[in-house]
Amino acid sequence: xxxxxxxxxxxxxxxxxxxxxxxxxxxxxxxxxxxxxxxxxxxxxxxxxxxxxxxxxxxxxxxxxxxxxxxxxxxxxxxxxxxxxxxxxxxxxxxxxxxxxxxxxxxxxxxxxxxxxxxxxxxxxxxxxxxxxxxxxxxxxxxxxxxxxxxxxxxxxxxxxxxxxxxxxxxxxxxxxxxxxxxxxxxxxxxxxxxxxxxxxxxxxxxxx
Amino acid sequence: xxxxxxxxxxxxxxxxxxxxxxxxxxxxxxxxxxxxxxxxxxxxxxxxxxxxxxxxxxxxxxxxxxxxxxxxxxxxxxxxxxxxxxxxxxxxxxxxxxxxxxxxxxxxxxxxxxxxxxxxxxxxxxxxxxxxxxxxxxxxxxxxxxxxxxxxxxxxxxxxxxxxxxxxxxxxxxxxxxxxxxxxxxxxxxxxxxxxxxxxxxxxxxxxx
DNA sequence: TGCACTACTTAACGCTGTTAAGTATCTTGA
DNA sequence: TCAAGATACTTAACAGCGTTAAGTAGTGCA
Numbered sequence: 001x002x003x004x005x006x007x008x009x010x011x012x013x014x015x016x017x018x019x020x021x022x023x024x025x026x027x028x029x030x031x032x033x034x035x036x037x038x039x040x041x042x043x044x045x046x047x048x049x050x051x052x053x054x055x056x057x058x059x060x061x062x063x064x065x066x067x068x069x070x071x072x073x074x075x076x077x078x079x080x081x082x083x084x085x086x087x088x089x090x091x092x093x094x095x096x097x098x099x100x101x102x103x104x105x106x107x108x109x110x111x112x113x114x115x116x117x118x119x120x121x122x123x124x125x126x127x128x129x130x131x132x133x134x135x136x137x138x139x140x141x142x143x144x145x146x147x148x149x150x151x152x153x154x155x156x157x158x159x160x161x162x163x164x165x166x167x168x169x170x171x172x173x174x175x176x177x178x179x180x181x182x183x184x185x186x187x188x189x190x191x192x193x194x195x196x197x198x199x200x201x202x203x204x205x206x207x208x209x
Numbered sequence: 210x211x212x213x214x215x216x217x218x219x220x221x222x223x224x225x226x227x228x229x230x231x232x233x234x235x236x237x238x239x240x241x242x243x244x245x246x247x248x249x250x251x252x253x254x255x256x257x258x259x260x261x262x263x264x265x266x267x268x269x270x271x272x273x274x275x276x277x278x279x280x281x282x283x284x285x286x287x288x289x290x291x292x293x294x295x296x297x298x299x300x301x302x303x304x305x306x307x308x309x310x311x312x313x314x315x316x317x318x319x320x321x322x323x324x325x326x327x328x329x330x331x332x333x334x335x336x337x338x339x340x341x342x343x344x345x346x347x348x349x350x351x352x353x354x355x356x357x358x359x360x361x362x363x364x365x366x367x368x369x370x371x372x373x374x375x376x377x378x379x380x381x382x383x384x385x386x387x388x389x390x391x392x393x394x395x396x397x398x399x400x401x402x403x404x405x406x407x408x409x410x411x412x413x414x415x416x417x418x
Numbered sequence: 419t420g421c422a423c424t425a426c427t428t429a430a431c432g433c434t435g436t437t438a439a440g441t442a443t444c445t446t447g448a
Numbered sequence: 449t450c451a452a453g454a455t456a457c458t459t460a461a462c463a464g465c466g467t468t469a470a471g472t473a474g475t476g477c478a
Contacts, residue, residue: 011425011426027324029322029324032464032465032466033465033466033467034464034465034466042426042427043426043427043428044466044467045426045427045428045467045468046425046426046427048466048467048468049424049425049426053466053467054466054467110384111320113238113382114381114382114383115236115238117382117383129386132386152393152397154386154388154389155389155390155393155394155397156397158379158385158386158389158394159376159394159397159398159401161375161379162372162375162376162379162394162398163371163372163375163376163398163401163402164375165375165378165379166370166371166372166373166374166375166376166378167368167371167372167375169374169375169378170367170370170371170374172323173322173323173326174323174326175319176367177338177341177363177367179363180363180364180367181364184361184364185364185367185368185371188361188364188365188368188405189368189371189372191405192368192372192401192402192404192405192406193372193401193405195401195404195405195409196397196400196401196402196404196405197401200404220456220457241433241434241435242434242435242436243433243434243435251457251458252457252458252459253435253436254436254437254457254458254459255456255457255458257435257436257437258455258456258457262435262436263435263436
């Protein structure tokens with residue numbers, strides 16, 4: 001059906017590029033091995049010469065998405081090197097923007113069923129965690145200058161991530177009441193997330209309103 | 210294969226009960242029409258006499274789950290009728306406990322792919338929203354006595370929900386670093402969520418730590 | 419020239435959701 | 449009492465899925 005690819009890695013890239021295209025166009029749910037093969041101009045079984053199975057293909061797409069997110073994070077880090085508070089807020093915005101701009105990537109990266117992640121290789125997992133490390137670094141930097149709570153940075157970073165992930169996944173899945181203004185929802189999420197990690201004197205309840 | 214059910218609604222219940230059983234045992238991913246039929250002792254096509262399609266079956270399970278969650282919420286409401294702050298915290302705990310105790314239900318209810326929710330009937334959607342209304346009511350009651358921020362209760366309730374949903378979905382999907390203590394993560398999530406909605410004087414940053 | 423290897427193919431298995439058509443059984447009306 | 453029709457279920461089939469086994473060209477080398 002097709003002339004042979006010039007090297008071992010070529011066809012793998014062809015499939016990956018086609019998969020990314022199909023993913024963005026139709027979502028991961030309708031990305032099938034047969035459709036992918038058709039789109040790339042090869043037989044379905046040839047995919048298995050370059051990927052162990054469909055999950056491995058997804059894992060490669062996840063990795064791509066993680067790199068994209070990390071690139072966005074790195075830009076923020078560079079822009080706010082000396083301002084941990086501003087950096088953290090910008091990171092929150094970058095995370096949410098990434099999710100809303102690339103919902104298909106976000107779904108594969110963070111909303112894929114656990115079952116498909118069981119064989120996710122440890123090295124990819126470690127690479128993916130670098131994104132969380134960027135959040136943790138901002139928290140640590142902010143804690144060093146007294147802006148953020150210094151306790152358990154890993155837990156704090158995960159909690160922050162969870163809040164952002166909750167917001168993004170509800171938005172992507174269109175679970176929110178249509179009467180909710182998305183912009184207000186996002187701003188409130190970010191404000192609350194930041195308030196959560198900010199170091200505060202023991203909570204003092206204002207009496208009125 | 211089977212004697213006919215005594216009434217129209219009977220077999221529907223048989224399928225629903227079997228579906229709930231399979232859902233809890235194997236998760237929604239491996240719940241197929243054929244397996245369900247086999248478990249119930251009927252042919253696969255007979256399911257279509259009682260449910261329009263597989264999504265409609267899921268929708269019925271979602272509704273069941275929503276009622277369960279609401280029952281838990283109602284208990285909390287009754288126990289903390291005069292204590293909005295305590296109620297909201299208890300609701301957060303109830304939500305997370307529900308998710309972790311019934312991950313299969315939680316997945317169908319809140320983590321099902323949007324595609325499967327497209328035909329979700331409006332009346333079921335309204336019923337499901339009663340759960341969010343319980344959160345909103347606690348926020349409103351708390352705002353009335355000055356404990357919570359009074360602005361935009363719907364947005365506030367959704368933000369709170371998003372934070373809880375993020376935590377539960379990451380826990381269920383086992384996305385958290387294994388080094389993270391789940392208990393600490395949950396407590397931090399709840400604490401931050403509550404701090405987010407609490408009415409405060411403009412944030413005062415403590416200088417040290 | 420011929421052998422081995424590589425890169426790809428077709429055919430097939432067992433699964434999926436869903437529809438069309440067929441078959442018993444029960445209910446009703448004359 | 450018997451036929452007609454409705455009801456509740458069945459089997460057969462379609463098109464799709466992920467995946468494996470077996471087959472086939474083309475390449476590089478002895």
